[in-house]
Amino acid sequence: LKHFLSIEGLDKGLLTEILDTAESFAGISEHQVKKVPLLRGKTIVNLFFENSTRTRTTFELAATRLSADVLNINIATSATSKGESLLDTIRNLEAMHVDMFVVRHALSGAAHFIAQHTAPHISVINAGDGQHAHPTQAMLDMFTIRQHKKQFEGLKVAIVGDILHSRVARSQILALNTLGVAEVRVIAPKTLLPAHVRSMGVIPLHDMDEGLSDVDVIIMLRLQKERMNSAFLPSESEFFKCYGLTEAKLLRAKPNAIVMHPGPINRGVEIASSVADGPQSVILEQVSNGIAVRMAVMTMTLGHHGGAA
Numbered sequence: 464l465k466h467f468l469s470i471e472g473l474d475k476g477l478l479t480e481i482l483d484t485a486e487s488f489a490g491i492s493e494h495q496v497k498k499v500p501l502l503r504g505k506t507i508v509n510l511f512f513e514n515s516t517r518t519r520t521t522f523e524l525a526a527t528r529l530s531a532d533v534l535n536i537n538i539a540t541s542a543t544s545k546g547e548s549l550l551d552t553i554r555n556l557e558a559m560h561v562d563m564f565v566v567r568h569a570l571s572g573a574a575h576f577i578a579q580h581t582a583p584h585i586s587v588i589n590a591g592d593g594q595h596a597h598p599t600q601a602m603l604d605m606f607t608i609r610q611h612k613k614q615f616e617g618l619k620v621a622i623v624g625d626i627l628h629s630r631v632a633r634s635q636i637l638a639l640n641t642l643g644v645a646e647v648r649v650i651a652p653k654t655l656l657p658a659h660v661r662s663m664g665v666i667p668l669h670d671m672d673e674g675l676s677d678v679d680v681i682i683m684l685r686l687q688k689e690r691m692n693s694a695f696l697p698s699e700s701e702f703f704k705c706y707g708l709t710e711a712k713l714l715r716a717k718p719n720a721i722v723m724h725p726g727p728i729n730r731g732v733e734i735a736s737s738v739a740d741g742p743q744s745v746i747l748e749q750v751s752n753g754i755a756v757r758m759a760v761m762t763m764t765l766g767h768h769g770g771a772a
């Protein structure tokens with residue numbers, strides 16, 4: 464695994480290896496061991512052209528726990544604001560003998576572009592590119608589902624909200640189907656579903672009562688207003704009425720269903736506070752699991768298989 468750019472094309476064995484490796488790293492913090500020397504001497508560059516709270520910080524924590532050195536490039540104060548191109552920025556960072564770029568960019572394909580043009584010894588991890596993919600988010604979500612449900616076979620999963628603009632949903636759908644869940648439903652108004660939704664391996668539905676019926680996992684998504692034409696912005700109150708997850712709507716799911724959200728959450732828009740903070744919510748567990756999953760992906764791409772063992 465040289466780069467980690469997308470879930471597309473990865474098989475069940477590899478996804479399971481990432482989850483198993485992450486599990487060995489999750490055990491580290493349980494045993495109060497904060498660091499392992501697996502990536503000592505390596506330099507990781509966090510190159511975030513788009514804002515982030517969870518992904519950037521958990522990548523930094525993951526790298527630190529693997530004993531790597533981390534450079535966080537602040538794009539707002541970097542020379543990109545003086546017109547330096549993406550490739551020139553990469554070339555200059557390469558000249559500092561770095562080993563990995565963790566890239567977030569508003570343009571779909573940006574991480575692939577960097578992977579194609581960077582030096583052969585450098586690994587690239589996609590930390591979210593436009594509407595295309597967010598593969599480490601999908602894997603930390605799979606990790607969280609496996610923690611709670613033990614296996615993927617037989618699970619019914621509903622993904623609710625702005626599927627159209629969601630790189631998270633695209634990566635989750637690929638991972639869920641590869642890992643062998645029984646059913647992936649996407650629940651949204653037609654305007655927030657991609658035109659080719661039927662070819663995505665999902666069941667598209669427009670009604671929450673029908674869509675949430677008997678599901679094991681509910682994944683709520685934020686309205687990605689930054690990727691919408693302002694003329695077509697849905698009304699938040701209308702959206703909440705039809706597609707917001709409330710305690711009443713949650714009753715349609717299995718009693719032990721878990722509620723997930725990649726964050727950031729917009730309370731009262733796609734999810735009620737009582738559900739986000741309620742007993743079925745695993746939203747903050749997703750954040751914690753991001754560290755172990757990113758440790759796994761970093762070690763596997765830099766050629767250190769076998770996790771913490």
Ligand code: CP
Binds near residue numbers: 515516
């Ligand atoms: N889930 C996620 O990507 O969150 P951030 O934008 O805060 O990284």
